Amino acid sequence: MGWWTAGSRASVRARATNVNDDAELLQRIRAGSTDDFAELVRRHETRVLAILHRYERDAQRAEDLAQETFIKAWRALDQFDGRAPFEHWLSRVAVRTALDHLRREKRHKNEVPLPELGEDALDWLRSPEEKSELDARGAAEVLERALRRLPPADRVVITMQELEGRSVREIAAALGVSGIAVRVRAVRARAKLKRALEELAEYE
Amino acid sequence: MNEKNLNRLFALARGERPPAPSADFAGAVLRAIRREPMPARRGHSLWDQLEAWFPRVAAAAAGIIILCAAADWALAADGTPDMTEGPAQMVSPFLNETGDL
Numbered sequence: 001m002g003w004w005t006a007g008s009r010a011s012v013r014a015r016a017t018n019v020n021d022d023a024e025l026l027q028r029i030r031a032g033s034t035d036d037f038a039e040l041v042r043r044h045e046t047r048v049l050a051i052l053h054r055y056e057r058d059a060q061r062a063e064d065l066a067q068e069t070f071i072k073a074w075r076a077l078d079q080f081d082g083r084a085p086f087e088h089w090l091s092r093v094a095v096r097t098a099l100d101h102l103r104r105e106k107r108h109k110n111e112v113p114l115p116e117l118g119e120d121a122l123d124w125l126r127s128p129e130e131k132s133e134l135d136a137r138g139a140a141e142v143l144e145r146a147l148r149r150l151p152p153a154d155r156v157v158i159t160m161q162e163l164e165g166r167s168v169r170e171i172a173a174a175l176g177v178s179g180i181a182v183r184v185r186a187v188r189a190r191a192k193l194k195r196a197l198e199e200l201a202e203y204e
Numbered sequence: 205m206n207e208k209n210l211n212r213l214f215a216l217a218r219g220e221r222p223p224a225p226s227a228d229f230a231g232a233v234l235r236a237i238r239r240e241p242m243p244a245r246r247g248h249s250l251w252d253q254l255e256a257w258f259p260r261v262a263a264a265a266a267g268i269i270i271l272c273a274a275a276d277w278a279l280a281a282d283g284t285p286d287m288t289e290g291p292a293q294m295v296s297p298f299l300n301e302t303g304d305l
Contacts (some may be wrong), residue, residue: 034238037237038233045229045230046224050222053222062223063229065230068223071236071240074240128209128212130208136216137216137220139213139214139216139217139219140217140220142213163217197210198205
């Protein structure tokens with residue numbers, strides 16, 4: 001029992017310290033200290049980039065989206081009321097930035113060149129039961145290719161639920177919809193994703 | 205694509221390491237926000253502070269009201285005159301037969 005509870009207690013304490021530190025930084029930023037915003041960015045940049053990379057695999061474009069997220073957060077800092085940790089609020093800004101990006105991409109889908117799927121990925125798609133090797137990157141690329149075929153909001157729901165392990169409540173808060181809407185959308189999106197993967201296996 | 209294979213795909217994809225931000229990412233963000241006009245920050249007026257305290261004040265007020273109501277009920281059950289009774293009735297338990305204290 002000892003080691004994992006000690007670890008859990010340590011991570012709760014660390015999170016509590018970070019929440020307090022963020023609150024102090026935010027107070028100084030609101031008082032006019034722009035430089036302190038850079039420290040806030042440094043604390044959260046890895047997490048924000050990780051969220052956006054799920055929706056945009058090109059590293060440079062993902063970083064541009066991360067920058068856009070922080071600029072939006074800067075403009076909207078007054079809307080952060082401090083009731084939840086800053087990182088949760090910032091994650092929601094990142095998800096909405098991703099959703100806007102997916103919607104723009106959808107409008108210009110013919111202009112966006114798609115990278116080729118690797119041989120391992122194609123082999124796995126065609127015969128997943130044969131225990132063919134697929135690494136994490138290959139799996140992410142296959143999923144990304146299939147998820148592109150889904151409506152943006154469906155993609156966000158599936159990504160948050162299955163790849164980030166978020167709860168229905170967190171997803172609903174990020175998208176500004178009800179929990180029931182999230183559940184219904186998740187079921188439909190999963191069915192669409194399966195069909196998209198089958199089509200990829202047939203036509204790639 | 206069955207459920208088992210889809211879940212395997214998700215499990216594999218979850219293990220992907222995301223890219224690290226570039227070395228000067230925070231600096232680039234700061235340069236971008238410095239080009240923006242400073243957003244108007246709301247001051248923390250008395251009203252803002254009261255608004256922030258409201259939930260706690262409301263809970264405390266509700267607690268006091270409940271305590272007072274409970275005390276009033278308990279005293280009334282005990283035969284002690286309650287606040288709805290007039291001054292004469294409130295004083296009467298303390299007066300003797302001749303009307304003196």
